[in-house]
Amino acid sequence: MKTKLFRDIGYLVFILLALSSCVNEMDMVEDEQELETGISRSYPADTWTKYLINYEGSTQDKYALAKVENCLEYLYRFIPDIQxxxxxxxxxxxxxxxxxxxxxxGSNExxxxxxxxxxIGFNGEINITMGRVLHELLHMFSFNTYDSYRQxxxxxxxxYEIRVLTDLYMRRYFRSYSHKYQGxxxxNHDYNSYIAWLDEIINDSDYSVDNFVPKFKEFGVSWILDLKDAKMHLVDVLGYKPLLVRTLWFYKEKK
Ligand SMILES: [Zn+2]
Structure with missing residues (x-):
């Protein structure tokens, strides 16, 4: 009886050892792959990004692709609106x-x-930043959500909605991350007041979309005069009706 018990325990130990060596081998394979590509993954390879990225037509630069995936992963993990x-x-x-x-x-970053x-494109791997990934993701969302933006x-x-929203999210959720403000x-002599406005919106939970609109127009005019882009019309900013910010940042007001 005792012999059978020892034999059973022996089998169990053998199985456990075999299993643990399998796990170690898998770790080693992953480590080797990371060494090969020079990419350290901070998340499992099998992530949700495969449902958003069309890998077939994408860049073959694995490092650049992993950088975009990492940015998306962080944005998704930390910003509920981006989820x-x-x-x-x-x-x-x-x-x-x-x-x-x-x-x-090239003028387009x-x-x-x-x-x-x-x-979604980037002019050089240096322009793959959280702020730029977030900006283009919001373009993709707004194009597919609002008729006037699609047309x-x-x-x-x-x-300008996308620039201000990107700045708001970056300042609220990634304040210690180096971010070039887009709005x-x-x-510009309005830069400091613009940053103060972002903080006011972030810190005041009662800040309403009605307070937002006049300030958006005021800073939007200042931004557009700096930009000097013939496709961006001052008159559009003056007639601004909130869309994207209403769906994302101020959505609580609708409840
Ligand atoms: Zn843009």
Whole structure:
């Protein structure tokens, strides 16, 4: 009886040892892959990003792709509104290619191109930052959500809503991360008041969309005069009606 018990325990120990060596081997394979690609993954390979990224048409630069995936992962993990945005896009089956090009002196640091197949692009790996990934993700969401933005009727309003929202999220959730603010040029004399306005919105839980609109127009005019882009019209900003910020930042007001 005792012999059988010892034999059974022996089998059990053998099975446990075999299992643990399998796990170690899997760890080793992963470590070797990371060494090979130079990429340290902070999350399992099998993530939700495969439902949003069209890998077939994307860049083959594994490092650049992993950088975009990491940004998306952080944005999704820490910003509840972005979880809503991503879930919404995935539920609708919308996917995007990730492109990286190198145009020396190119004016576009990043872009969202909605024509089929849609793509999010970055001018060089250096422009893959959380702020730029967030900005283009919001373009993808707004293009697929609002008719007036899809028809490019209010380019300046869409662009400025996205810039202000990106700055609000970056300042609220990633304050220690180096972020180039998009809603006002740092040399503009309105820069400090713009940053103070962001803080006011973030810190005042009662800040309403009605308070938001006049300030949006005021800073939007200052931004557009700096920009000097013929496609962005001052008159659009002056007639601004909140869309994206109402769905995302001020959504609580509708409840
Ligand atoms: Zn933009």
């Amino acid at each position: 809503y945005v991503v879930d919404h896009l995935i539920t609708r089956g919308l996917k995007v290619r990730i492109k990286v090009s190198n145009v020396p002196g 990043s872009w969202y191109n909605p024509s089929y197949p849609p793509e 490019e009727l209010d380019l300046a309003c869409e662009e 006002m040029h740092s040399l």
